[in-house]
Amino acid sequence: MPTMFYNTLSHSLMEFIPLTPGPDSADPLRGAFVRMYSCGPTVYDYAHIGNFRAFLFADVLRRYLEFRQARVQQVMNMTDVGHMTDDALADGAGQDKLQLAVEKMKATKKAGQAAVADPNDPFQVADFFTEVFLADARTLGLAVVADYDRAADAAAREAVMPRPTRHIAHFIQLIQRLLANGHAYVAADGVVYYDVGSFRAYGKLSGNELDRLAHGAGGRTNAQAAKRHPADFFLWKPDRTHLMRWDSPWGQGYPGWHIECSAMAMHFLGESLDIHTGGEDNIFPHHECEIAQSQGATGKEFARFWMHTRHLMVNGEKMSKSRGNFFTIGDLTKKGYDPLVIRYALICTRYRESTNFTLQSLHEAAASIAFLRDLADKLTPSVAAVDEAAGDAGRLAVHEVSLAPGEADMIAEFSRALDDDLNISAALAALFTWAKPLAQKGRLDYPAARSGLAALRRVDHVLGVIFPPLRALPVAVQEKVDALMQQRLQARRNKDFAASDTLRRELSALGVEVKDTPTGSTCRPRLVPPA
RNA sequence: GGCCGGAUGCCCGAGCGGACUAAGGGAGCGGAUUGCAAAUCCGCGAUUCGUGGGUUCGAAUCCCACUCCGGCCUCCA
Known part of the structure; x- marks a missing residue:
């Protein structure tokens, strides 16, 4: 069965054949090389x-391609340049996100909880949230972060998870190219704009054709005298007062918020990529602007x-x-949910469905993971x-x-489901249908x-929840757990079941689950807090 | 105003014209097992797929209308 993915650009399912396919035309993914760029976080919070x-959607996609034995080069940016937040003033007069982060940092420092040495320094603030992001992503098992951690040196790490502040020169080069071939212009206000009228395909991805953008009642494109078309967006804005600013041929200022992904994706992956998420x-x-x-x-x-x-909802609300x-x-x-439970809860519904997140969904995820x-x-x-x-x-x-044969059939069905635009619900059904009788x-x-x-192991290359270790207990807690387990063993030898049950409750409160078997008692960290 | 999605059992969620007496997960109830639990086992649970029409030999699946929900239209993953 061909691998079909929904392509926003064509608004339809299309067979995915990599630009560099594998040698076997019947299975172009096997041995293929896939270039993939995933829009990452802005590290301001x-x-x-x-x-x-x-x-995680990008992660499952990448892992599935690897499951099919493609080699994947995935790049994910960590945006450490602030961009304007006030959309009514989208072209630059609003407040910068990193500026906001700086204000917040200063407030927490006043409260006595300094996360960075100098909260006035936006670079330090961005670094702080970058590290927080990396730590979270590690616990959730993002393969791209594993690439990052495996990288031999700083340059290799940068090639996996690049930060825009380190690529300003690439942005400038790209802007110069656009100016040279007539897709950009320097307006009377000194700002470099992209000339959307010069690009025929503008609007193809989103369906926002230029005429509609200009006239739509709710459209918020702002007509500025200096722009040729209301939808023109800025590539570089000279501004000597901006918090983060760099030298450029158009004066000291800062880059537009779309240029970074174009520049970094092409720098690290080449001018044509297989997938952008x-x-x-x-x-x-x-x-739309990146294209x-x-x-x-x-x-x-x-x-x-x-x-x-699609977006995640929480308790039925955006x-x-x-x-x-x-x-x-x-x-x-902090509430006691293991990160693997969070991972499962966030990946177990298909990426193109908007899904609702509840604490109950974490408990359901925990039951599934525990079984596997x-x-x-x-x-x-x-x-x-x-x-x-x-x-x-x-x-x-x-x-x-x-x-x-039983396993081969399951793997084939699992794969067939994911070939259908990553239908993970059906893939999981195949897994459980196979696993239930085996567990019996x-x-x-x-x-x-x-x-x-x-x-x-094969399915877990995609899911990433069965074999990764659970989070470890703090050493002090672990020691206490060991001691209580010993006590409980003694109590059970003495047939003192009242004491045994009390100890089980104490262990539960410490975050471990005790299981008694004919051969002895074992315990493991709880995946979720007690109900 | 323009453009898109969606509505399946108590909950989540597959199925997208015939093998649907609707996958899978969770929760529940009754029983077995267990010192008690956990795990496991056996049994019970949508004659029905938002509402109303239509097409068809046949519809959860296609068409039309309606109701409700959600998203995007230069902050956002």
Whole structure:
């Protein structure tokens, strides 16, 4: 079955064939090289779960391509340049997001909780939130951050998760190219604008054709005398008073908020990419403008596939700062939710459906993860024993372990579902339909267990919730847990069940779940707080 | 005003013209098992897919109308 993805650009499902396909035309993903750019966060505040839904969608997509044995080069920007926030004054007179972050930082410093040494320095503030973002993304298992952490040096890290403040020279070069070929102009006010009238395809992605943009009743394009067309957007704005500013041929100032993605994507991935991802709100104007900039400069198709995830709702309402109904990763982990539970809850519905987030959805996710992890735990011992005896020869790469028919069928169905525009609900159904009977069986022999475990490892390359370790307990807590487990063991030997139950409750309060089996008691960290 | 999506059991969510007596997950109830739990097992639960029409031999799936919900239209993932 061909791999079909919904392409916002064509407004339809299209077969995904990489620009650099693999050698087998019947399976172009196997051995392909895929260039993928994912719009990342603006690091001016703590990212919330809605932001992470978009990043996790890109992550699942990337991991699925890898599951199909493509090699993926994924780049995700971390925007550390502030952009204007006041849309009524969208062309530059509004307040800058990093400026706002700086104000907030100063306020927290006054309150005695300094996160950075100098809250007046927007670069320090951006660095602070960048680190917070990276830490959150790590706990959620974003593969792009694993790439970043594996990178050999600063330049290699930059090539994975670039920061615009380090690429101002590239922006200037791109703007010069657009000026040279007539897609941009310097207006009377000294601002460099993109000339949307010069780009025929403007509006193709979003459906916002130029005439409609100008006349739509709710359209907020602002007619400024200096612009040729109300929809023209600025590429560089000279402003000596701006908080973050750089030298340029057009005077000291700052770049427009679309140029960074065009410039960095093309710098690191080349002038044509396979896939560009983002949240649905990015479609217009951000991605529309990126296409205009990139294709205006190169004359080549910028990205073949544009894929956008719908927004996350919280308790049936749009998530927004004014309503205060958003969660950060920190909010949830502090309540006692394991990050893997958050990951599962955010990826288990299809990316093109708007989905509703509730605390209940985290509990549902925890039940699903616990089941799959229990199954993996059950299969592991017999496999580990044999494979370890065999030494390195026994430890095959996941793709090399041969699967029994039952597992092969499940993997095929899982893959077929994801080929259908990442229909993860159907993919999970295939997984559970296979896993349930397996979990019911007693101890499996080595070949069966090995096949089952290999299948779980393959699907978990996409899901990322079965094999990653749960978060560790703090050392002091762990020591206390160990001591209580010892006490409980003693109590159980003495058949003092009242004491045993009390200890189980105490352990639960410490965040671990105790399980008694014929061979002894085990405990593990709770995935979610007690109900 | 313009442009897009969506409405499936108690909840989440697949299915998009015949194998639907509607996948899968969660919660619930009754029973087995267990010192009690957890896990596991067995059993129960939409004659129905927002409402009303239509097309068809056949519709959750296609068409029309209506109701409701959500998104975008230069802050946003």
